[in-house]
Amino acid sequence: MSENTPANGTTPVDFWFDPLCPWAWMTSRWMLEVEKVRDVEVRWHVMSLAVLNEDRLDELPEEYRDMMENQAWGPVRVVIAAQQLHGDDVVGPLYTALGTRFHNNGEGPTREAVAAALKDVDLPAELAEYADSDRYDTELRASHREGIEKVGQDVGTPVIAVPGADGEQIAFFGPVVTPAPKGEEAAKLWDGTLLVASVPGFYEIKRTRTQGPLFD
Numbered sequence: 745m746s747e748n749t750p751a752n753g754t755t756p757v758d759f760w761f762d763p764l765c766p767w768a769w770m771t772s773r774w775m776l777e778v779e780k781v782r783d784v785e786v787r788w789h790v791m792s793l794a795v796l797n798e799d800r801l802d803e804l805p806e807e808y809r810d811m812m813e814n815q816a817w818g819p820v821r822v823v824i825a826a827q828q829l830h831g832d833d834v835v836g837p838l839y840t841a842l843g844t845r846f847h848n849n850g851e852g853p854t855r856e857a858v859a860a861a862l863k864d865v866d867l868p869a870e871l872a873e874y875a876d877s878d879r880y881d882t883e884l885r886a887s888h889r890e891g892i893e894k895v896g897q898d899v900g901t902p903v904i905a906v907p908g909a910d911g912e913q914i915a916f917f918g919p920v921v922t923p924a925p926k927g928e929e930a931a932k933l934w935d936g937t938l939l940v941a942s943v944p945g946f947y948e949i950k951r952t953r954t955q956g957p958l959f960d
Contacts, residue, residue, distance in 0.1 A: 760891030818875030
């Protein structure tokens with residue numbers, strides 16, 4: 745994967761997501777808005793909350809631990825299988841189909857929702873079988889590692905990386921935002937995020953969340 749800006753001048757934005765995460769979903773919808781108002785192109789990659797938390801399950805609240813063990817593996821395994829078998833171009837549309845059903849429609853990460861999402865984007869129904877398969881876990885872990893190593897193990901999903909002025913990538917977790925900004929507000933948040941993320945030694949801005957994600 746090249747980290748440099750393509751010859752056509754469009755800036756590549758690498759975005760790592762787990763389809764289970766509602767906050768990553770909100771950020772991804774914002775990135776689609778940014779594509780409309782800035783000369784950027786999002787390249788989608790999977791990361792995994794299950795992989796991120798597998799060595800610290802005993803430290804997690806019971807409900808979250810149950811989610812990591814029983815819900816988190818299936819959807820991301822289906823996405824990585826789709827990518828391996830049908831190419832990078834299916835990742836973004838499949839993520840949109842999954843996220844719309846999981847989050848906007850309130851169906852949750854059920855097997856039925858995964859099957860319906862595959863149908864929504866004309867992908868083979870048998871891809872749903874990979875939810876219970878470790879066939880592409882090596883590729884899943886590699887994609888996860890590529891994203892998380894850019895920002896460190898103390899954050900989660902999403903991770904965003906863009907080319908910096910010196911050719912090295914600028915990478916950051918988030919931003920966490922709800923609802924997803926649109927139009928000029930999306931552009932302002934993008935410009936500001938890049939500005940602070942490009943400052944050497946900058947690590948974090950944070951404030952207490954007062955509401956959950958607001959889906960369209």
